[in-house]
Amino acid sequence: MLRALRVRDFGLLWAARAVAGLGTSMLVVAIPAHVFAVTGSVLATGVTLAFEYLPSLLLGPFAGVLADRWDRRRLMVATDLVHVVAISMALLARTPETIWLVYVAVLGQGSAAVVFRPAAQAHIPAVVGTGPTLTSANALSAVTTGVVALGGPPLGGLLFAFHGIGAVVAASAAAGLLSAATIAMTSARPRDPGAAARDVLAGIGLGLRHVRHAAATRGLLATNSLYLLANAALTALLVPFGVTRLGGSVEVGYLLSALGLGFLVGAPLSRRLADRHSARTTVAAGQALVAAAFALLFNSTAPPVALVAAVLLGLPAVTVLVSVQTWVQRTTPEGLLGRVSSAFLTLEAAATMVGAFAGPAVSEVFGMPAALNAACVVALLSAPLTLWLVPRRPTREADGEIPAGGAAPARAP
Template identity: 80%
Template sequence: MTRVLRIRDFRLLWTARAVAGLGTSMLVVAIPAHVYAVTGSVLATGITLAFEYLPSLLLGPFAGAMADRWDRRRLMIATDLVHALAISVTLLATTPETIWLVYVAVLGQGSAAVVFRPASQAHTPAVVGTGPELAGANALSAVTTGVVGLVGPPIGGLLFAFSGIGAVIAASATAGLLSAATIARSSSHRQAPATATRAQPATAVREVLADIRQGLRHVGRAAATRGLLAANSVYLLANAAFTALLIPFGVTQFGGSVQVGYLLSALGLGLLAGAPVSRRLADRDATRATVAASQALVAVAFALLFNSTSLPVALAAAFLLGLPAVTVTVSVFTWVQRTTPEGLLGRVSAAFLTLEAAATMLGAFAGPAVSEAFGMPAALNAACVVTLLSVPLTLWLVPRRPAALEVG
């Protein structure tokens, strides 16, 4: 898996994504905590979370069109710079009357992140090719994203607690600048973008909308991609519900935040252990079976974790959960990168990322809502059922022998 780091441009891209991801994840706890500290309002804090989701839902398709029309390397550099500038606006929000500046900052930072993700996803095959190294690159990226997502929020929370929001913003902005500088050191890789013209604004808008429709038509006509998109969205919905309930479950079931930390550490170790396996599985010509089997194993691990009364059993389940979870992610995105025409890859990647955001937002609200209405055990087991539902969906919607290249 780490062999792919021998490729200089991927090494730079991977480093930039890891640094940028850490800078973004540090804000997850710190920004809402800052809003609550300034306003004392739960509503204001909730609005902050809503603004974090909005860019993914509203800009995802446009981000994909941008990644296919413009130079992806320059686009990633630009979004890193926008991240650093936008999040710095938070420093001006020091009173309840100026808290709206946080919403502007979060919206700008989130928009930059939305544009960055499909550009980096589509740029990876240009850097490493579509052969065996692609699965290794995706496995390493998936593990890095998982680990950064686990350690970033606590780091941001600790920085906020001991040094205030200024230290968190400085660290996050610096991460964005470092990411931009790292990508700038990489080589420029030629791509086949959609035709970009210096047209009038109205014409340019029509061209972008036409690009988006073309991407959606491809997804609609490419049976395997369409099936993976639908089944993976159901899977991610359940996964988001589990994630939202994991901390309350750990605290109530096992006694406190220390035990939750153990669970998160076990999950992170499982992701690390599963990455080499996921790389080999993603290279097999059996994406349909691999994804379905991994989704089923995730459901079993979730059921074992959330129905355990012993911390050692829960830790074992959390570790085992990481193995198939990373395989789902790597297999899906490797398939998309290998089978999507290069000029459409940004838009197709954006479709997956947009539905991922929608499913995550819905699951994050649905899990706690069901828990409040029917109790946490019912919510957790209902999410297990939804996870299992993604298995027959994958087997039903994804062709048994999909074409190697799906041209819509």
Template identity: 90%
Template sequence: MLRVLRVRDFRLLWAARAVAGLGTSMLVVAIPAHVFAVTGSVLATGVTLAFEYLPSLLLGPFAGVMADRWDRRRLMVATDLVHVLAISVALLARTPETIWLVYVAVLGQGSAAVLFRPAGQAHIPAVVGTGPALTSANALSAVTTGVVALGGPPLGGLLFAVNGIGAVVAASAAAALLSAATIAMTSARPRDGGPASRNVLASISQGLRHVRQAAATRGLLATNSLYLLANAALTALLVPFGVTRLGGSMEVGYLLSALGLGFLLGAPVSRGLADRHPARTTVAAGQALVAAAFALLFNSTALPLALVSAVLLGLPAVTVLVSVQSWVQRTTPEGLLGRVTSAFLTMEAAATMLGAFAGPAASELFGMTAALNAACAVALLSAPLTLWLVPRRPGRDLAGPAATGARRGRLPSPGGE
């Protein structure tokens, strides 16, 4: 898996995304904590979380158009710079009357992140090709994202507790500037395929038309969204479960560490599985195993069994992620890749937001045990749906001259330059 780092441009891109991701994740705890410290209002803090989801839902399709229409390398650099400007606005919110500036900052930072993600994912095949190096790149990126997501929020919370919001914003801005400088060092890449339509809505329609016509891609989009909804509901209930059933916040920390360890252990294996087996098989099997591991975790009465279950979650979870992403990158025509990637990311945001609210709501209405088992059942349901909706031989997804490179498994030169 680490051999892909020999490709210079991917090494730079990976480092930039890791640094930028760390800077962004440091804001997850610090920004709501700052809002609560200034206002003392739980509602105001909740509004902050709502503004974090809003850009993904509103701008996702447009982000895909921009990723297909503009130079993706320059777009990533520009969004890093927008992040710096946007998050700096939070420094001006020092009183309850000016707390609305935090919402502006979160909205701007979230918009920049939404524009960055489809461009970043669509750029990876141009850097490493569509052969085995692509799954290695996706697996390594998934591990890095998981590690950053686990380590960044507590680091940001600690920095906020010690030095205040100014230190967190400065660290996040510095990370974005370093990311922009690193991406700017990568090589310019020629684009394949024709430009997107000048009409934005027509461009979005082109991407959606491809998803509708590509049976396997359409099926994966539907079943992966259902799986992510259940996953978000289960994740939202993880902290209450750990506190009430396993002993307290320290036990929750152990569970999160076990999840991170499982992700790390699963990434190298996921690369081989995604390369050797059809996406239909690896995704369905991964979804079923994730549901089983969650069921084992949430029906545990002792911490050791819960920790083993959390570790076991890692392998299938990262396999699903890598398999879906690699499929989209390999089978989508290059000129549509940003828009199709954006469709997956937008559905991911919608499913995650819905699941994050549905899990706790179901727990309040029916009890935690019923809510947990229902979410596990929904996650399990996504597996047979994948086998049903994704064709065994999805040849139509590779139709058309724009996908010729994907069929050939094009690889860059060993140096990546």
């Protein structure tokens, strides 16, 4: 897994993404806490969360076009700088009348993140190639993202509690500047000026046309979205479950740590599986095992059993993530990779938002056990759906086809 760090440019890109991710995740708790502290309004705090989702839903397809049209290295540097400027606006929101500045800040920061992610994912194969080093890079990135997502929010919360929103914003802005400087140190890579369509809507159409004709990519897009919807519903109920069934917030912390441990242990395994088996096999098996681990976790009353289930959950979860991302990077033409990546990221955001609201809503109506087990069934259904929708033997003609006006030939896996 660490072999990818031997590639200098990937090492710099990985460090930049880790730092930027930490800076962004520190805002997850601190920004809503600041809004609530200033306004005392639950509604105003909820609006903050809505603004966090909007950029992914509205700008995702356009972000993919930008990632394919412009120099991805410069684009990532620019988005880091936009993050710094946008999030700094939150410092001006000190009264209920000026709290709208937080919404503008969140919208700007979220927009920068939406543009950054497909550019980064599309840039990785250009740096490390499409061989075994690519799966190592994706596995390492998955682990880093998981660790940062677990550690960043509580760190931001603590910083806010002791030093206020100014300290959190300063730390996040510093992370953005450091990320931009690190990415600027990577080597410039030539791009084909004709790789992307000149018209934005036409560019989006090219990406959608590729997905429509690439049977395996289209199947993975559909089944992964269903899987993520169920996963979001289950994750949204994790804290209430831990508090009511396992003892309290301390136990929830243990569960999150166990999940992170599963990610760490599963990352090297996911690299080997992604290289040795088809995406159809690894994704379907991973989805089924995730559903089984969730079922074990949420039907247990003993904390030790729940902790074991959380570790087991992390193992296939990282395999699904790495397998899907590696497939997209290896089979998508370089000039369309940003757009196809953004399609996955946009539907991921939509599925996560729907699942995060659906899980608690079903729990309120039918009770938590029914909601948890229903979400586990939905997650399990994504596995046979993957086996049905993804061809057993994808062909280059089906999954590497380039629409008219596209870019270079598809790269063999």
